[in-house]
Amino acid sequence: MEYPVIQLSAGDCSAKYVEGWRYAEWWLSRGGDVVADSSANWGEEKGKGFGDRLAEERGARQAGAAAGFGFFVDADGFARRTDDRMDDATVSVDLSSNRVSLVDPGGFVSYEADFYLSLADLEASGVPVLPV
Structure with missing residues (x-):
């Protein structure tokens, strides 16, 4: 499955947040679990970016399943x-x-x-x- 890459501008959030988001993109593209936890060593902003991207993916999958897709x-x-x-x-x-x-x-x-x-x-x- 192809996962959409959502572009975040630097003005929208911190560089660490974007780093976490991009890591989640990589994680998902390789079949990573949508309920994974971020590393405790990442810091709050990077962990939030990772978590927010996974939450978005869970929502997309729920919408797909609710529509009968799966x-x-x-x-x-x-x-x-x-x-x-x-x-x-x-x-x-x-x-x-x-x-x-x-x-x-x-x-x-x-x-x-x-x-x-x-x-x-x-x-x-x-x-x-x-x-x-």
Whole structure:
């Protein structure tokens, strides 16, 4: 998946903030976790830039998932969209843990899987995506 690079002007924030933001861009471009913590050695401004960029990414992913965008691998090994109709199950997405749960009509979780925002993310994780 390509992550948008958002340009920050020097007038908008400190150089340390921009450094943290740019590090988060690098982190995300390599599949880094959106709930990662910054280093305690970075200082407040750099840590805030890193955290703000990750928070923005979490929001973008939540918006995508809320709109029905996202994928997971079902129990049979097939990639499924999070908005696919499931027989007697509801798909629940938890973006804080990047997990998908299939919940039966009784409210019990019948299956859990990793959540991927795109097929490219799924493939980057090492799961082969085959054309149908």
